[in-house]
Amino acid sequence: MMLIDRTLTMDAEQSTASATATTSTTGVPTLAKTTVSPSAKSTVDSILLELGRKGLRKAAANLPHHSTIRIEPQTDHSDAEHLFRLCIGTLSSGEEVWIYVGSKPKDRSNASNLAPTIKVYASHNGVETRAVHSSAWHEIRMIEPFKELWKRTSDSARKENKSWMDQRRGMFKSLVFWYFANEGAARGERLRFPEFMRSHYLVLALRKLGEVAPALRSENLSGMGSDGVDGIAAMLGGLSQHERQQKDIEARIREEGKKKKELAADTKALEDLEKEKEAAMRQRRIDTLRIYHRRKRHYALPQFVG
Numbered sequence: 204m205m206l207i208d209r210t211l212t213m214d215a216e217q218s219t220a221s222a223t224a225t226t227s228t229t230g231v232p233t234l235a236k237t238t239v240s241p242s243a244k245s246t247v248d249s250i251l252l253e254l255g256r257k258g259l260r261k262a263a264a265n266l267p268h269h270s271t272i273r274i275e276p277q278t279d280h281s282d283a284e285h286l287f288r289l290c291i292g293t294l295s296s297g298e299e300v301w302i303y304v305g306s307k308p309k310d311r312s313n314a315s316n317l318a319p320t321i322k323v324y325a326s327h328n329g330v331e332t333r334a335v336h337s338s339a340w341h342e343i344r345m346i347e348p349f350k351e352l353w354k355r356t357s358d359s360a361r362k363e364n365k366s367w368m369d370q371r372r373g374m375f376k377s378l379v380f381w382y383f384a385n386e387g388a389a390r391g392e393r394l395r396f397p398e399f400m401r402s403h404y405l406v407l408a409l410r411k412l413g414e415v416a417p418a419l420r421s422e423n424l425s426g427m428g429s430d431g432v433d434g435i436a437a438m439l440g441g442l443s444q445h446e447r448q449q450k451d452i453e454a455r456i457r458e459e460g461k462k463k464k465e466l467a468a469d470t471k472a473l474e475d476l477e478k479e480k481e482a483a484m485r486q487r488r489i490d491t492l493r494i495y496h497r498r499k500r501h502y503a504l505p506q507f508v509g
Contacts, residue, residue: 243387243394250384250401254409262409266348269385277303279331284319285383285394291323292345298325300335300343302379319397321376337372348412352378355411370404374411377404 254260273290277283285304292300305320323335335343345353356371377400387394 240393240395243384243390243392246394246396246401247384247388250381250396250405253402254406257406259406259409262412263381266381266412267346269382269389272346272382272386274382274386277301280305280322282322285387287383287386289379289382290346291349291379292343294325294335294342294344296325296327298327298332300324301326304380304383321379337368340375349375349378352408352412370407373400373404374408376400377408381405 251260251263254263274287275290276286277288278286280303282305283303288301288303290299290301294300300323302321302323305322323337323340325332325335340353341357352374356374358367380394380396380400384394384396
């Protein structure tokens with residue numbers, strides 16, 4: 204833990220205060236000076252170390268690659284701490300549903316450790332149409348892994364429990380931060396990943412998801428980002444692993460089919476043997492009756508003495 208804290212401290216010392224948003228010549232918004240935020244890459248690396256100690260490294264690796272998630276720059280929301288947005292799915296109306304990281308809490312002694320709010324809104328043809336409250340998130344046709352997490356945390360027995368709902372939203376928010384962090388690491392950006400969000404909610408989310416089937420990694424192919432080679436390689440790796448698993452399953456099915464055929468052949472052979480045994484017993488009874496009647500006729504004939 205000391206190594207991780209030192210890494211984060213060094214990154215924090217290298218960053219400067221002020222959060223003025225600017226736009227680069229490529230049209231991608233950047234933070235001219237970040238607010239004491241470590242680099243996204245060092246954040247991701249340190250989180251992976253923590254997850255490894257908790258036995259969740261594989262669960263994180265099995266999540267869909269960040270390049271399969273649509274993450275785009277946005278300048279419409281001046282309250283955004285991180286100037287990008289993430290598409291989590293669509294509504295039945297065809298509107299896309301986007302999430303961005305809002306401002307962090309103010310006037311709180313521990314504000315630096317608190318997570319910013321996340322804002323969810325619907326958009327049509329690039330134009331924001333309305334906010335989407337968490338009570339309506341079940342209406343969203345989510346992409347993976349958000350869909351799987353929302354499904355696995357849909358505990359009807361606790362749906363009216365506010366603390367449980369807050370925890371559920373916290374797990375969801377932690378995944379959003381995780382994808383922003385990975386995408387930011389690929390671009391060399393900085394990102395503040397609140398401590399409690401990464402050490403508590405992200406851990407809970409990954410434990411809920413478990414070792415998500417690698418097949419989920421191919422669910423979001425339509426959302427491939429411009430990240431290119433790294434994303435494609437990761438996706439192909441996930442797909443090849445899925446293909447190997449599929450082949451293993453098919454081999455087991457064939458083996459089971461072979462065993463069933465052998466069992467069926469043995470059963471038929473046993474039935475044929477029983478039939479032959481019954482036929483032999485019938486024939487024996489018939490032969491016994493014939494002998495009996497023959498002897499009976501023989502002793503019934505009159506005997507003449509010459």
